[in-house]
Amino acid sequence: MIEARDVKLSFGETPALRGATLAVAEGEILAVMGPSGSGKSTLLHCLAGILVPDAGEVQFAGQRIDTLDEGARSALRRDRFGFVFQFGQLVPELTAVENVALPLLLAGTKRRAAVAEASAWFDRLDLDGLQQRRSGELSGGQAQRVALARGLVSRPKVLFADEPTGSLDSLTGEHVMDLLVSSAREQGTTVVVVTHEARVAAYADREVIVRDGKVTTAVLT
């Protein structure tokens, strides 16, 4: 489904990736582990077409995406990928359900229909009754589940998650991971989840470790 071959990327003088190679199969849930600053986020950004590598290539569904222009990559992210980040991704002006409906609205779905479709996710993610809350009125775990719903609502091929539980306590984090994994499996979504917690990685089918800008180990669990 996604493949990175010998990807290199530097931020000015700082090399973040020094030849990372990685392949993710369709429907697979892959955990990317590694110490802080090792290049995990940068790798994820390259896989998702947010950053363009200095060298190497990135393919999605057999097609190179590192050679696409910014507009085409944006469209790809919008239509094929979903994202969950560590925190602060909800638009504060919108209610929880509107935040979830946002990708649908952006794709041109009518407001009523989009909100109805988004509401269905609240039940699935144990968020019932929170539809009308603003982001400031949600707990960290609730906000992450809303973000997860937003990442999945447009049924993406791949869900990219960068430290989705990084700012949650372990119990809440597990709840979020549980839901992430079960929803992804239900929909057959491929997942790339970046984390530095082994506990989170345990939910994945497979894990890789990034060290000094290289994908060094692959351990089967």
Add this chain to the structure above:
Amino acid sequence: MIGLGLRLAVAGGREAAARLVVVAAAVALGTGLLLATLAGINATKTQNLRYAWLNTGIAEYTTTPRAGVDPAWWLIRGDRFRGQELGRIDVAATGPAAPVPAGIPALPGPGEFYASPALHDLLRTVPADELGDRFPGREVGVIGDAALPSPDSLLVVVGQSPETLATQPFAQQVTAVLTTDPAGCMRCIIGLDNTMFTVSLSVIAAALIFPVLIFIGTATRLSAARREQRFAAMRLVGATPRQITVLATVESTVAAVAGTLLGFGVFFAARPGLAEIPFTGATFFPSDLVLTAVNVAAVAVGIPLGAAVAARLALRRVRISPLGVTRRATPKPPRAWRLIPLVAGVAELAYFVGRRPETTDGQTAAYLIGAVLMLAGLVLAGPWLTMRVARLVADRAQRPAALIAGRRLADDPMAAFRAVSGLVVALFVMTAASGAITSFVAERARPAGDSVAATSLTQAFWPERLAEGAEPPTVADIPAGLSAVPGVQAVLTVRENDRQVAQNMADPSGPGLISCADLARAPGFGSCPPGAQVVSVWQDLIGPRDPGVTPAETIWPASTVTDLDSRRLLSVVVQTDGSDAAKERVRTLLATMDPFGEPPASDAEHQASSTLTLVQFQRLADVVILASLPIAGCSLAVSVIAGLTDRKRPFSVLRLTGVRIRMLRSVVGLETAVPLLVVAAVAIGAGLLAASLFLRAQLDYPLHGLGAGYYAMVGGGLVASLGIIAATLPLLRRITGPETARNE
């Protein structure tokens, strides 16, 4: 602590520096405007003093006999050249000790004249038969600045012999030249009403400075959160609240001092341009736009002091504890009671329609209270209106941009409105003033344009202006060349009527008579009733008439007079093609025919003089609108930036997920353009309503549509402020770059 404050202010990172620069720029703008106003008030006074000598002979003090002074004969008249007034003083010294006005070395002798620099230039470039021939003799010098109200003033001091002037009934013997402010002299007619100009300059300054204050306030809030976090961090390491206040105060004061200095620079740089604004009807000498020591001291001390106080007040809203920042109050949605003063103001003004108060004081009170209620009401009602419109937008929105923008405006309508409230004040005041002035001028102005009111010149020989025993010119005295001047279409003579006829505005019969045969020669001046040979007319063949009646529609009343040709001449009316050259040639020829008479003029020219100041004021109102809109645009731009920084993270995440930057741009655009346009529309509507109610109540005039100039100003100002907002949009791309979404 102050040293640390200074260091933080100067080296507090990019955001602190940006805030410093923006606040300083806002303060500079406000200071510049304030200084311009003060200088304007001073310049008006100076200009008025330079008008003083033109009242010589009018002020009683100048005509009382004085020992040791040889009186001078003095005759002042108002002539015109191509739409500009030309002051003409004919003088004759009766001895060597005659009074001499400032600006000329001595009174000119017969056959000599002094011209103002502007007139001097005209005399050299304009053909003599259009201007120079009006003044007998030769130019012996240029009038000095001390006698010039404005560098553009057209003035001439013409020397005559005492014998000639002595026979002129309006010439006077003067023993002194008036040098005191004509505003202080009861009978003075030439000069400015200082109080009026001070009041209107102050209104204009307020209308401009209010938006600037708002701008300063908004700018101070720029990245306030970051600053407050910094203060909280300092509290954590042991700074006392007092010390924090000192820090904040030092920072604002540094910005204000820099801004004030810059403001003086702005003022001096803009001074030559400001002098060109003919606010009083005439331009100023740049050197007249001076600041007194008191002005300078008050501004230089007052503004930094005000900024320090403002900083202290701003910090009172937040409590900075070592654990962070807590807002004292979360915004509550505005309530509908905020509409009450606005409605009350409209009701108050509407009440007086048809019930005009008897006294001037009563009228002033009635309209002022209504206007102030409406103005305050607009500022109060603004947040409520903003909230209603925003909710409507959010509820109806199908697209995410409108939804997000509508929600944000509805969440904190106070903040959204604050950025444009300065604009409300400026637009309301100026629209009401423009509306009232335009309608007033339009009601007063009789049809002009290419009608005879603008194209015909009248030279009248009023019997009471004639010297003792003298006779007016006769038909034979009319210069032969007059009808031969290119562009002259007809030369008509009007004879004296019997003066027992009641002559007032309602009475169409005038002080003159004309034969119907003559009248028929020149279309456009009305007609005779059937069968009439002679009709009574006004001296200019136009007379006081109702607005809406064109001169051509007038039917003059028949007269039974039969001895028309033997009667004395009352006036000569020359109809031209309206070209400047033709009119000025005719004026020059008529002046040689009756050298001491009232200089000829058209009906339109008389009118232009009487509405000149109003028209000038309106032009100034346009300038205020043009200036205040971009200032409001700046406030908006600053709040755009603040709103962007607030939502840096969610916006960058949205961009990562593939949302087009276009969508984020429309969010920002809607958040600013909607309040700007809604508020502008409401303020303009309220201003027009106020003007209309005032006109109905006081004058029973309808509101006339505002001129294209006004709409051009409003449109141009709106485009400029939208442009300023648009200029902040590239920031969006930078602020929401992928690195912002990183977890750190």
